[in-house]
Amino acid sequence: MKLGIIGGSGLYCLALERQKSVKVRTPYGEVRVEEGFLSGKPVVFLARHGKKHEVPPHLVNYRANLWALKGRGVERVIGICACGSLSPKIKPGEFVLFEQFLDFTKSRPSTFFEGGKMGVAHVDMTSPYCPELRAILSKTMRELSVPVHESVTYACTEGPRFETPAEIKMLRLLGAHVVGMTGVPECVLARELELCYAGLGIVTNLAAGLSRKKLTHREVLDQVSSVAEKLTEVLSLAVQRIPEKKGCRCGEALKDALVTQRAPRNTQ
Numbered sequence: 001m002k003l004g005i006i007g008g009s010g011l012y013c014l015a016l017e018r019q020k021s022v023k024v025r026t027p028y029g030e031v032r033v034e035e036g037f038l039s040g041k042p043v044v045f046l047a048r049h050g051k052k053h054e055v056p057p058h059l060v061n062y063r064a065n066l067w068a069l070k071g072r073g074v075e076r077v078i079g080i081c082a083c084g085s086l087s088p089k090i091k092p093g094e095f096v097l098f099e100q101f102l103d104f105t106k107s108r109p110s111t112f113f114e115g116g117k118m119g120v121a122h123v124d125m126t127s128p129y130c131p132e133l134r135a136i137l138s139k140t141m142r143e144l145s146v147p148v149h150e151s152v153t154y155a156c157t158e159g160p161r162f163e164t165p166a167e168i169k170m171l172r173l174l175g176a177h178v179v180g181m182t183g184v185p186e187c188v189l190a191r192e193l194e195l196c197y198a199g200l201g202i203v204t205n206l207a208a209g210l211s212r213k214k215l216t217h218r219e220v221l222d223q224v225s226s227v228a229e230k231l232t233e234v235l236s237l238a239v240q241r242i243p244e245k246k247g248c249r250c251g252e253a254l255k256d257a258l259v260t261q262r263a264p265r266n267t268q
Contacts, residue, residue, distance in 0.1 A: 014034065140238040
């Protein structure tokens with residue numbers, strides 16, 4: 001079992017044992033990943049925005065990223081996202097586990113299946129995030145006394161600008177608890193590749209209209225940095241608890257989707 005970890009804003013590297021950098025070629029472009037071991041378990045780390053945050057959220061090559069992870073033998077993925085809180089009960093510095101999402105992105109390629117050789121697929125997203133991975137993360141965080149909110153609905157906006165207070169009010173009325181710019185289509189593409197995927201959010205600020213301060217990216221980076229040690233502790237313990245054999249149905253996502261699949265080759 002090889003775990004993929006995708007780092008978001010403020011998380012551009014992960015301390016891995018025996019770490020090496022690998023360049024992966026995909027049909028969607030080239031991706032660089034870091035491979036190594038965390039608590040003795042094989043891990044592939046990918047910085048979503050690049051090591052220097054040179055890629056904005058709406059231009060992240062989500063398809064290449066997910067294809068590269070699967071090509072390196074990854075079966076399960078934890079996507080870490082910085083997000084803003086839509087509720088005073090969910091405070092900066094706390095963690096959230098996504099259960100559902102609302103998609104307000106506009107211009108991103110959101111599927112591998114665009115006809116042609118890949119065919120067409122209509123994957124079920126009733127449960128967008130792997131229940132097994134979510135349960136492991138939940139149990140781990142609670143045992144470590146790390147504040148975490150579960151059953152959270154994540155709203156994904158296009159970015160790179162922050163949202164207006166009116167947009168935040170709309171998202172709250174629609175049932176969202178947090179807002180971010182990168183969680184979609186990442187989780188959808190993972191499902192199309194039959195990868196287990198869990199979305200783990202780091203709450204970095206109160207959203208526009210709830211915060212009395214001007215929203216800045218510096219605030220996001222500072223909050224992520226403040227919980228980096230806790231996050232590493234959580235990931236180090238969680239990776240030990242992930243079973244070799246899947247106890248979920250994420251690996252059957254294409255079974256009834258009526259597609260012609262061409263899975264990425266293992267490039268190891």
